[in-house]
Amino acid sequence: MEAVFEGFRLVAAPDVLIAIVLSAIYGLVVGSLPGLSATMATALLVPVTFWLSPIAAIATIITASAMAIFSGDIPGALLRIPGTPASAAYTDEAYACTRKGQPELALGAGLWFSAIGGIVGTLSLMLLAPALAEVALSFSTYEYFWLALLGLMCATLVARSSPIKAIASMLLGLLISCIGMENPAGTPRFTFGVANLLGGIEPIPALVGVFAVSEVMRAMASAEPPRLPYRKFGSILANQWQLTKKYQWPMWRGNFVGIVIGVLPGAGADMAAWVSYAMSKKFSKTPEKFGTGHPEGLVEAGASNNASLASGWVPSLLFGIPGDTITAIAIGVLYMKGLNPGPTLFTERAGSMYALYIIFILANLIMIPLGIVMIRLASRVLRAPRSAVMPVILLLCAVGSFATGNNLFAVLLVGAFGCLGYVMEKNGYPVAALVLGIVMGSMVEQSFITSLIKSDGDVLPFFERPVSSILAALTLGALLWPVAAWLWTRASPRRARAAG
Amino acid sequence: MQLSDRVTGGALVLLGAAAAWGGSRLPAVPGQDVGPAAFPMLIGFGLIACGVLIVLRVGRSFEVEEAPEENSGSIMARLGLRVLTPPALLLFYMLAVERLGFLLTAATMVFLGALALRASLRLAVPLAVVAPLLVHLAFYKLLRVPLPDGLLGAPW
Numbered sequence: 001m002e003a004v005f006e007g008f009r010l011v012a013a014p015d016v017l018i019a020i021v022l023s024a025i026y027g028l029v030v031g032s033l034p035g036l037s038a039t040m041a042t043a044l045l046v047p048v049t050f051w052l053s054p055i056a057a058i059a060t061i062i063t064a065s066a067m068a069i070f071s072g073d074i075p076g077a078l079l080r081i082p083g084t085p086a087s088a089a090y091t092d093e094a095y096a097c098t099r100k101g102q103p104e105l106a107l108g109a110g111l112w113f114s115a116i117g118g119i120v121g122t123l124s125l126m127l128l129a130p131a132l133a134e135v136a137l138s139f140s141t142y143e144y145f146w147l148a149l150l151g152l153m154c155a156t157l158v159a160r161s162s163p164i165k166a167i168a169s170m171l172l173g174l175l176i177s178c179i180g181m182e183n184p185a186g187t188p189r190f191t192f193g194v195a196n197l198l199g200g201i202e203p204i205p206a207l208v209g210v211f212a213v214s215e216v217m218r219a220m221a222s223a224e225p226p227r228l229p230y231r232k233f234g235s236i237l238a239n240q241w242q243l244t245k246k247y248q249w250p251m252w253r254g255n256f257v258g259i260v261i262g263v264l265p266g267a268g269a270d271m272a273a274w275v276s277y278a279m280s281k282k283f284s285k286t287p288e289k290f291g292t293g294h295p296e297g298l299v300e301a302g303a304s305n306n307a308s309l310a311s312g313w314v315p316s317l318l319f320g321i322p323g324d325t326i327t328a329i330a331i332g333v334l335y336m337k338g339l340n341p342g343p344t345l346f347t348e349r350a351g352s353m354y355a356l357y358i359i360f361i362l363a364n365l366i367m368i369p370l371g372i373v374m375i376r377l378a379s380r381v382l383r384a385p386r387s388a389v390m391p392v393i394l395l396l397c398a399v400g401s402f403a404t405g406n407n408l409f410a411v412l413l414v415g416a417f418g419c420l421g422y423v424m425e426k427n428g429y430p431v432a433a434l435v436l437g438i439v440m441g442s443m444v445e446q447s448f449i450t451s452l453i454k455s456d457g458d459v460l461p462f463f464e465r466p467v468s469s470i471l472a473a474l475t476l477g478a479l480l481w482p483v484a485a486w487l488w489t490r491a492s493p494r495r496a497r498a499a500g
Numbered sequence: 501m502q503l504s505d506r507v508t509g510g511a512l513v514l515l516g517a518a519a520a521w522g523g524s525r526l527p528a529v530p531g532q533d534v535g536p537a538a539f540p541m542l543i544g545f546g547l548i549a550c551g552v553l554i555v556l557r558v559g560r561s562f563e564v565e566e567a568p569e570e571n572s573g574s575i576m577a578r579l580g581l582r583v584l585t586p587p588a589l590l591l592f593y594m595l596a597v598e599r600l601g602f603l604l605t606a607a608t609m610v611f612l613g614a615l616a617l618r619a620s621l622r623l624a625v626p627l628a629v630v631a632p633l634l635v636h637l638a639f640y641k642l643l644r645v646p647l648p649d650g651l652l653g654a655p656w
Contacts, residue, residue: 168550391613415590
């Protein structure tokens with residue numbers, strides 16, 4: 001109980017409250033601008049967190065990411081351009097609502113069910129994390145190795161991309177993480193005599209490069225999105241309570257799926273929204289209405305992506321394994337602020353953990369009033385010309401990456417990763433897998449090499465302990481299924497021919 | 501920059517081979533079987549395998565076909581160069597900021613960036629004046645990032 005009070009005391013500090021409000025506004029604005037994703041909003045916040053207290057730093061990340069995931073729905077509903085990839089799954093549905101003259105319904109559902117999903121996700125975090133911490137205390141390097149690898153494999157199972165290309169992206173990330181002397185032997189690797197590479201490649205310049213700079217590059221090549229006509233909205237929350245009662249079951253299913261996908265290391269809000277929207281259509285009594293502005297899918301997927309955001313913190317806090325790209329950034333901030341992830345975090349720093357839960361709940365509660373204001377102002381914010389926003393983003397990329405280590409080399413890295421991200425995205429290689437590879441590389445290598453040294457080069461002990469054998473089976477399954485699926489598709493026409 | 505799977509897959513095979521070769525030449529830790537070479541070599545072989553599978557177009561069926569880019573010779577060439585503006589501006593920032601100072605470098609960067617996105621001068625000029633000042637105020641004054649003064653210092 002003392003820890004709970006300590007949590008409230010930490011959150012009630014004025015700097016934390018100011019940080020929550022300011023980052024909420026920032027998250028809402030950035031998330032609503034097409035092309036500027038929640039991950040990018042969070043990555044650009046990192047230099048700011050250097051100068052904040054630990055709790056305020058975490059509060060900015062939690063609040064900004066939750067707001068950005070919701071406000072990505074706004075341009076999706078009004079312009080048919082998703083503000084963040086997590087809204088892409090149901091953009092067509094929301095836009096169909098707007099064309100039917102009910103934009104309030106789509107936007108209100110996005111807001112209301114995002115908040116509910118966020119709160120339910122937080123409750124799952126509060127229940128799951130301490131319970132799993134007990135189990136995690138008995139984990140050895142074998143379990144950590146498989147868990148990290150499983151996280152990487154989950155990141156490659158992202159929808160709409162070739163799994164082989166995703167695995168290649170992940171391996172590329174792991175290879176990049178080899179650069180420098182941060183390895184078990186302390187040998188400089190792949191530095192090519194460049195002194196700046198000795199310390200390795202920091203995740204932040206890589207993240208800013210692949211998510212922000214490559215987006216500015218894409219803007220250079222594409223036409224400006226259409227201007228939003230000025231529009232007056234009716235009551236935003238008017239019908240939401242009825243929707244909640246009518247679609248109670250899909251809502252809970254969305255929350256549940258979001259939580260499960262969030263807890264899986266490596267899979268995040270984008271995947272939660274795609275899976276939930278597809279499930280909603282499959283289990284609906286009226287699947288023919290999907291795509292015509294039917295709120296059922298919006299309810300389920302809108303709850304799902306915000307629920308996954310909170311439960312994504314479970315593997316991050318327990319094992320230091322990111323649940324998605326946003327928590328990949330958050331883990332860096334946690335280390336920087338002395339809140340090193342691990343099962344002992346829940347016993348030694350219980351007050352800070354309660355503060356984290358409280359911030360999550362608070363962020364999802366203030367999302368409703370601030371979100372209504374944002375929806376009403378959306379017509380104005382979305383009129384900001386892209387040719388004014390993008391150059392400023394580019395400047396922030398340069399200054400922000402410089403600020404992470406007061407080193408101009410980081411600016412060069414940001415540019416290089418921007419080019420890499422642009423080329424990869426254009427050719428169907430998912431960049432999220434690359435980023436998770438870079439972030440988790442040293443952990444995978446360390447647990448792998450330590451385990452190999454312990455077992456004297458023998459591979460069998462990797463599969464001997466019960467938990468590690470389950471994790472190994474899951475990982476190998478994720479690794480091999482694309483090959484199996486390929487063989488299946490090759491075999492089936494032949495079988496069809498044989499039958500015909 | 502849409503390349504065929506053969507090109508990207510082939511590049512991955514080459515990169516994997518280079519990683520495995522570079523890894524194999526790393527010095528071993530005396531008295532131990534596994535050292536700094538194991539991990540890069542494993543990744544290298546993985547990349548080679550992925551590259552070969554991509555060249556063979558395995559897993560292609562999972563991809564969503566992207567709308568082909570409009571091909572019209574001269575415009576494409578211009579667009580291709582335009583895409584490189586952001587990294588070029590970052591390179592410019594890295595090389596010039598110490599000498600010119602933050603304000604001048606940032607103003608040039610924002611101005612050229614806005615023009616590359618087809619902004620009018622009426623938008624680009626005020627943006628190039630105001631944005632660097634605001635960014636400087638936030639990062640130099642509030643976050644205490646040591647931004648160089650160069651030729652033109654900030655008024656604060």
